[in-house]
Amino acid sequence: MYTLGIDIGSTTSKCVILKDGEYVYAKGLAVGGLGTQGPEIALNTIWNESGLTKSDIARTIVTGYGRNRFEGGDGEVSELTCHALGGRFVFEDLRTVIDIGGQDAKVITLSESGKMSNFVMNDKCAAGTGRFLDVMAGILCVDINDFEKYAEKSKSPASISSTCTVFAESEVISQLANGVEMPDLIAGICDSVATRVASLARRAGVRETVCMSGGVARNGAVRKAMEKELGVRIEFDPLAQYFGAIGAALYAHRQLTR
Amino acid sequence: MAEEVKKAPRPVDPNSAKYKLGKIAGDAYANAIEAKKAGKPVAWVSSNFPVEIPETLGLYTVYPENQAAGIAARGAGERMCNVAEADGYSNDICAYARISLAYAKLKECPEQDVAMPDVLLCCNNICNCMIKWYENLSQELGIPMIMLDIPFNPDYEPSRAIIDYVGAQFWDAVHKLEALFGIKWDDEKFKAVTEASCRSSRAWLEATAQAKYTPSPFNGFDLLNHMAVMVTARGKEEAGEAMETLLKEYKENHENGTSTFRAEEKYRVMFEGIACWPYLRATSRGLKDRGINMVTTIYADAFGFDYSSFDEMIAAYCSVPNAINLEKSRDKRIKLCKDNNVEGLLVHTNRSCKLWSGFMPEMSRQIGEACDIPVASFDGDQADPRNFSEAQYDTRVQGLMEIMESNKEA
Numbered sequence A: 001m002y003t004l005g006i007d008i009g010s011t012t013s014k015c016v017i018l019k020d021g022e023y024v025y026a027k028g029l030a031v032g033g034l035g036t037q038g039p040e041i042a043l044n045t046i047w048n049e050s051g052l053t054k055s056d057i058a059r060t061i062v063t064g065y066g067r068n069r070f071e072g073g074d075g076e077v078s079e080l081t082c083h084a085l086g087g088r089f090v091f092e093d094l095r096t097v098i099d100i101g102g103q104d105a106k107v108i109t110l111s112e113s114g115k116m117s118n119f120v121m122n123d124k125c126a127a128g129t130g131r132f133l134d135v136m137a138g139i140l141c142v143d144i145n146d147f148e149k150y151a152e153k154s155k156s157p158a159s160i161s162s163t164c165t166v167f168a169e170s171e172v173i174s175q176l177a178n179g180v181e182m183p184d185l186i187a188g189i190c191d192s193v194a195t196r197v198a199s200l201a202r203r204a205g206v207r208e209t210v211c212m213s214g215g216v217a218r219n220g221a222v223r224k225a226m227e228k229e230l231g232v233r234i235e236f237d238p239l240a241q242y243f244g245a246i247g248a249a250l251y252a253h254r255q256l257t258r
Numbered sequence B: 001m002a003e004e005v006k007k008a009p010r011p012v013d014p015n016s017a018k019y020k021l022g023k024i025a026g027d028a029y030a031n032a033i034e035a036k037k038a039g040k041p042v043a044w045v046s047s048n049f050p051v052e053i054p055e056t057l058g059l060y061t062v063y064p065e066n067q068a069a070g071i072a073a074r075g076a077g078e079r080m081c082n083v084a085e086a087d088g089y090s091n092d093i094c095a096y097a098r099i100s101l102a103y104a105k106l107k108e109c110p111e112q113d114v115a116m117p118d119v120l121l122c123c124n125n126i127c128n129c130m131i132k133w134y135e136n137l138s139q140e141l142g143i144p145m146i147m148l149d150i151p152f153n154p155d156y157e158p159s160r161a162i163i164d165y166v167g168a169q170f171w172d173a174v175h176k177l178e179a180l181f182g183i184k185w186d187d188e189k190f191k192a193v194t195e196a197s198c199r200s201s202r203a204w205l206e207a208t209a210q211a212k213y214t215p216s217p218f219n220g221f222d223l224l225n226h227m228a229v230m231v232t233a234r235g236k237e238e239a240g241e242a243m244e245t246l247l248k249e250y251k252e253n254h255e256n257g258t259s260t261f262r263a264e265e266k267y268r269v270m271f272e273g274i275a276c277w278p279y280l281r282a283t284s285r286g287l288k289d290r291g292i293n294m295v296t297t298i299y300a301d302a303f304g305f306d307y308s309s310f311d312e313m314i315a316a317y318c319s320v321p322n323a324i325n326l327e328k329s330r331d332k333r334i335k336l337c338k339d340n341n342v343e344g345l346l347v348h349t350n351r352s353c354k355l356w357s358g359f360m361p362e363m364s365r366q367i368g369e370a371c372d373i374p375v376a377s378f379d380g381d382q383a384d385p386r387n388f389s390e391a392q393y394d395t396r397v398q399g400l401m402e403i404m405e406s407n408k409e410a
Helices: A040-048 A079-089 A130-140 A144-153 A163-178 A182-204 A219-232 A240-257 B017-037 B052-056 B064-073 B076-087 B097-106 B128-139 B160-181 B187-212 B222-232 B237-258 B279-286 B310-317 B326-339 B354-358 B358-373 B389-410
Strands: A002-008 A012-019 A021-032 A059-064 A096-100 A105-110 A116-121 A212-213 B042-045 B061-062 B119-123 B145-148 B267-272 B292-296 B342-350 B375-380
Touching: A002 A040, A002 A240, A012 A040, A012 A240, A021 A040, A059 A079, A059 A212, A059 A240, A079 A096, A079 A105, A079 A116, A079 A212, A079 A240, A079 B389, A096 A182, A096 B052, A096 B061, A105 A182, A116 A182, A116 B375, A116 B389, A130 A144, A130 A163, A130 A182, A130 B097, A130 B354, A144 A182, A144 A219, A163 A182, A182 A219, A212 A219, A212 A240, A219 B354, B017 B042, B017 B222, B017 B237, B052 B160, B052 B187, B061 B389, B064 B076, B064 B097, B064 B222, B064 B279, B076 B097, B076 B279, B097 B128, B119 B128, B119 B160, B128 B145, B145 B160, B160 B310, B160 B326, B187 B237, B187 B292, B222 B237, B222 B279, B222 B292, B267 B326, B279 B292, B292 B389, B326 B358, B342 B354, B342 B358, B342 B389, B354 B358, B358 B375, B375 B389
Parallel strands: A002 A059, A096 A212, B042 B061, B042 B119, B119 B145, B267 B292, B267 B342, B342 B375
Antiparallel strands: A002 A012, A012 A021, A096 A105, A105 A116
């Protein structure tokens, strides 16, 4: 039995097909989230990759900010529940998920049995989100995927004191003008995100095993800064960006087999 | 092209609480406008100023917080905030204050016009921003401001010294108003006003307490409308009668198994903070569509003042939500959660109200632990529509619901 999970975020769309609720049969990702062609492109990718068609799918669950607008799903669930389910699917002892997406950051705690027990989300501000990193990458003219490489070379991370993305942008520009080295600046930017999200994590209550999900999870510099800030090991899996979609597909499977 | 046909509003039964309460709230505004035309003094009053003073002295009153809420709910919050901001008021200050200061300048706003004041009656038991807001009104309008200082109480109960301090100010305010307008305090009338105020309060608090039943006989969002009378007219005889009608209706709803919550009540939450007036419909629908009834909120109960002596009355005004310490605030809310079988807490992080929102992360953590319920918070504003995102609200409410659902299954 195949179930499909679609996660329509603010900047990317992700799809996952689970076979029998046990393993990831196919996955697709496209840049562009809510209100773009992103969901359609991600779906086309998954159909091409899997050789399956819509009629092979027993149930489809949609999650993410675009969940209410997408037509063609059998139901919708919040990304909070889906990231908890998806994270637990990969890490069986998982108790805390730190999800940093394009426009929000959230920390989700799970009970021993794996149910979502609490969550804390960022306030209405881009600080501590993927958008913050995107803006910084833009002004530094550095590919965001190279952040980790740069940060590893840092000897003395710069201090980015502004939590506001707009103010931080001018702060970074003036540090550049003052001759601060790129590795130190990038390490400082990653530290700034980690500090911001760590305070959310502390509010939610951090329990190991801890993992990161969402697109920013791929950024090792942020992960390492977060580990340092929280004093815990943070697990990472290459599927981290798909946890929401995995959780949605798993939710669909559970609905059918319950 | 066919003309859009607007649905005629459903007629409201004149014997219903909704009609009576709506009429009292509407009459308060209209009567003040008429009084002003007739040359009688009008006071602008902060919401937790002792209503017993203007009511006994026969002053016509307008409550700027209530006016600002009405303006925001009718969609003019941003327009009025922009007027105040163009005059130099920071968008970081309370949106009620900005709307009120804008109204003082424009002296008109079709969404809720009011009579202009001859005096300002300010009490800081609800917040200290109120002092600067009223001082500015006083300067701009060139009218006197009478201040009743009720400081934040770090102790659990108000001390004898605080009651004496506030009690003395109560009489000082009375004497100042007597001198200002050549009016006379009447002890008999004061007694009647206190009786009316307590009668309204008792009925109101008993009505809100009907949420102890499952399902609740009312939709908690009703309280946000009905409480206008408790803010503006609780000292009037007719307010008591209308509140008793409300109580009767809720009791009947319970007996008949009906409710003003027009959906199956699957979950029960407490709402924390001032309503998000510009998005009242969106915030209400986000709950109702998921079968979540907001059964209780301290915001509504805060305007019920029941007492049996002068000192008790003063103590009640010293014990309003924003004047008391975290422990007492927490305990009051825990009681509401337990009395009303609340399954989740939804917190409005209100950009306008730093005082109220500032201590909520810790207080809601303590409430969540004490009641073993999940807590979710969302960003918004009581009157400035620029501080709310419906998608973010929706995700948080759905997350809260999913935890409550999971708790039920367990």
